Amino acid sequence: MEDARHDAPQRTSTPEAAPDAPDAPTLLVKIFGRDRPGITAGLFDVLAGYGVDVVDIEQVVTRGRIVLCALVTAPPARGAEGELRSTVHGWAEAMKLQAEIISGIGDNRPRGEGxxxxxxxxxxxxxxxxxxxxxxxxxxxxxxxxxxxxxxxxxxxxxxxxxxxxxxxxxxxxxxxxxxxxxxxxxxxxGLQRRAQRLVVMDVDSTVIQDEVIELFAAHAGCEEQVAEVTAAAMRGELDFEQSLHARVALLAGLDASVVDKVRAEVRLTSGARTLVRTLKRLGYQVGVVSGGFTQVTDDLRERLGLDFAAANTLEVVDGRLTGRVVGPIVDRAGKARLLREFAAQAGVPLSQTVAIGDGANDLDMLNAAGLGVAFNAKPLVREAADTAVNVPFLDTVLYLLGITREEIEAADAVDDGPAA
Missing domain, CATH: 3.30.70.260 (ACT domain)
Structure with missing residues (x-):
């Protein structure tokens, strides 16, 4: 190899040999065998002795076996290709690797549209x-x-x-x-917009958390069955979301406001939720939640997870007790989509570069408005309407849909999730 380097022929510059010419001769050098440090550097050290240019490189390591492909221009010196082949094969044999060299013309064929x-x-x-x-x-x-x-x-x-x-x-x-x-x-x-999706907005109940917050409150009020009946009526189409919300919240009237702290303590994060948010934040994304539930819980989640945005309905409290009413605008299906747009405007992110995640029909407008709508362990109707679906119980798998690898997640110092503290 030393002799080859010192005796490398001078580069010639002819139109026929121009490396970017579509009919220029090229060599595909393929190396495969057991991986170890120095293989890539060693191969290109050999090739450097022949004055070639690199057109393309691809390297894969699977279960300790390397496949390294280098597409290079043919040596400019007349008759040097045979010597290059001999030198590469000799180097590969010394490294206990196998080599294959294929002559051809030009680069890879152009990729198709789309x-x-x-x-x-x-x-x-x-x-x-x-x-x-x-x-x-x-x-x-x-x-x-x-x-x-x-x-x-x-x-x-x-x-x-x-x-x-x-x-x-x-x-x-x-x-x-x-x-x-x-x-x-x-x-x-x-395209570049994939990595530029810098705002992720999520539903809360059965998405960021495993629970339905109204059911946690109902358990303390002793009205679980009544709340379940109203929920079932809404699912049958007998009540719209706003009617259902008012009917269920009315059952909480008189409940001591101290129950809010108890409910917050009972909320269980979905596996991978903390990892998802932490990774997105460290990669420069902004993250928010919208919920048909209550700010008494989402405000706590915002602080606990370091969220940028949070919006939900607010339970009215008077004289230390729940009144059975909500105050302010109702966050329903249309409201979630409206809030997604508001969050995007505040974040300075085009709507086409947002990601929305949810599981229920109440999330459909938001999923359809976002650049990428993800149905997370969702009802069949929602899965069919969303851009894509995730049907495993790990919220951080959404990161893979954004092209983020497990190595990047680990580099972001993600932590394992457990029950909410």
Missing amino acids: RSHVTVLGRPLTAQSTAAIASLITGVGGNIDRIFRLAKYPVTAVEFAVSGAEPAALRSALAVEASARGVDIAVVPA
């Missing part, structure tokens, strides 16, 4: 599911340009970089397969 990130979450992710997903991508004219793993726990998350198919067509084709295969699939258009 580029997307297809994120797949599986628990587990089976070979059958992966085969079906790849087949469907091909079926709508897409080409898989690259696949890489985002996480191996608590779910297996992989991302396909796809070109040649419109995101809407991909989403439609993959939605049915996701349900049939028991995996979650998100399709997000490629």
Whole structure:
């Protein structure tokens, strides 16, 4: 290698050899074997002795085995290609690696119009599911340009970089397969706006927390059954949200206001909620919650999690007791979407670059208004209407839909969640 470096031929500059010319000769150098430090540096040290330019590089390490591909221009000196091949093979043999060198013309073929990130979450992710997903991508004219793993726990998350198919067509084709295969699939258009989604707004009950706050209050008032009956009537369409809210809150009339502290202590964060918020905040996102529940709980969550925004209904308290009424504008389905827009305006974030997460019909307007609407362990109607769905009980898996890897999460010093303190 030393001789090759010292005797490297001088670069020639001819139109035929220009590295960016579509018909310029190139070499694909592929190295594979057991990974160890110094392989990448060693290969390019060898190639440097022949005056080649790097056109493309791809390196993957899986279970301690490396595959390193380097696409380089052909050596400019006449007859130097044979010597380069011999030197690379000799270096690889000395490193106990295998080498393959393929001559060709130009760079990779241009990618097709329409580029997307297809994120797949599986628990587990089976070979059958992966085969079906790849087949469907091909079926709508897409080409898989690259696949890489985002996480191996608590779910297996992989991302396909796809070109040649419109995101809407991909989403439609993959939605049915996701349900049939028991995996979650998100399709997000490629581009800078993916990382620029700097505002995430979440529902609270059964999303950020595991509980329904009205039921926690009802348990202290001894009216769980009555509240459940009103909730059931609302689900049957006999009451709208505002009517249902007023009817349930009326059952709390006379309850001592000290119950608020008890309810706050009983609230259980959803697994991954703290990790999600901490990671987003450290990556520069702004985070908020909107709830059809009560500010008596959301204000506490805002302080506990370090949220930027929080909005909900407010229980009226007079002389130390709940009156059975709420004060101020009602946060209902339309109200959640309105608040998303208000939060985005305050944060200086275009609505197209927001993310909304929720589980119920009351979240639909918000999910549809956001740039990316995520249904989290949601009712079938909500899953069908949202851009994508997550059906595992870990809220931080939403990070993978944003292209954030497990390594980035760990680098953000995320912590494990437990019951709310």
